[in-house]
Amino acid sequence: MDTEVFRAWIVRSAQVIEANRDHLTQLDAAIGDADHGINLARGFAAVTAALDGSPADTPGAVLTLTGSTLISKVGGASGPLYGVAFRRAGKALGVAADVDLPALEQALEAALAGVQQLGAASEGDKTMVDALAPATRALGKAIADGASLAGALSALADAAAVGAAATVSMQARKGRASYLGPRSVGHEDPGAASTTLILTALRDTALGDTAPRDTAR
């Protein structure tokens, strides 16, 4: 996956977040403060504008710029958390012009570590970690099993979706939803939902490029 794939991933993420803006905000209204979709859509719109005007010419540079822009523009908790995630992923990719699956896995592990360090969240706390952590593990397992690019990225996106769905039955222990105590149970975590949208956008973007080869297999 080259720089163009990563640029296309971020642009697609922005489109998907915008399309799901009200859905994410409704999820947040149930257990938070009803601004997740609004803030993330505002942030990713700023990211696409920043990418348009930037010469970022490696996958790492694209992700680092994405993260820095989210930190600068979003606010709330999601700005720093997504910002750190993308920045750490970008730093992990270094200056490589092309990213293979093991490099992607390392980048996602770095992103996960950054989010957990900043937010002090563990799996089961009903946060974006509940989508990002199982997705990263699923990618690692798919690589170990010798999966194709399509298979590995599908495993990644599917595990994120399963993880996000599992947050419905969890009681929140981090963020504003934790103030609700047991009343937070029964609602999907908005951060896990947006993480799933972004990782699914990665699969869809990358497979858009590789679908013919995979079909031929």
Next chain:
Amino acid sequence: MKKLINAPDTVVTDALAGVAAAHPGLVVDVENKVITRAGGPKPGKVGLVSGGGSGHEPLHGGFVGYGMLDAACPGEVFTSPVPDQMLLATRAVDGGAGVLHVVKNYTGDVLNFQMAAELADDEDIEVASVIVNDDVAVEDSLSTAGRRGVGATVFVEKIAGALAEQGADLSAVAAVAREVNERSRSFGVALSPCIMPAAGKPTFELGDSEIELGIGIHGEPGRHRGPMRSARELAAVALDAIAADIALDGDLLVMVNGMGGTPLLELYVMYHEVAEYIGARGGRIARNLVGNYITSLEMQGFSVTVCGLTDDLTRLWDAPVDTPALRWGR
């Protein structure tokens, strides 16, 4: 949704333009969303910076001025400001004696101020932070993000601001801010939800005779929902919760705060009940505030904040202050 706005996207910057026009004693950077005192930093004085989502006015911008904050960074409605804003504010108020960040305990505010403090450190500006967490409605345990910062923020900003104005150093100003926070507790009740301009609909639904007990200031639901009841009973609910955490005896500073959509008439009804309750338990309300100081847009409801005073804290509370929302002694 009916609101006095031009467009949901511009509500914060349009309001800041209004603040600039109304208060010549403030310098308002509308584009970067930073409000500072006119005249620049005072050499040798600790700078006080606070910030948080908009929608809580007069907090924080209304408390910028002599004897209180040096700068405030308003975020989007109910959304924490970003580190860039906080760094601009920190730079603008640094008079060489360091800067205190007053941060309400919300995940977003804490994370963004943490990043701003790191950026300021890179520029060799000494920054201390105090996290305000006075809301007894939230259990302070590992299973939550910790108690929220609500009404005590007003007390912290006033008292720490007074000490900074007197020339105390950063560690002393930070220490008094932490002391005020430790001595303060709050509890809030909502009779109605509020409507964020960008969302256009209420943040939660409440039946005609239902209320939310233990609310914060972001239109988020409270800890539980219950039936509407009298002012006397609601004062008891709030103060029972506060009294479970701090003693209501001795000299107290008490604020009965409106959430934005509550008539002052009703706030005085509440204040009477609060005073009766505290008096019956041997407390003396030495100082008070009744009005809208930390709001949640047009939400109907109130919060009570109680702080146990010492002679030193009373003197700092009484010290002159000159801001858009608090003004006395000068």
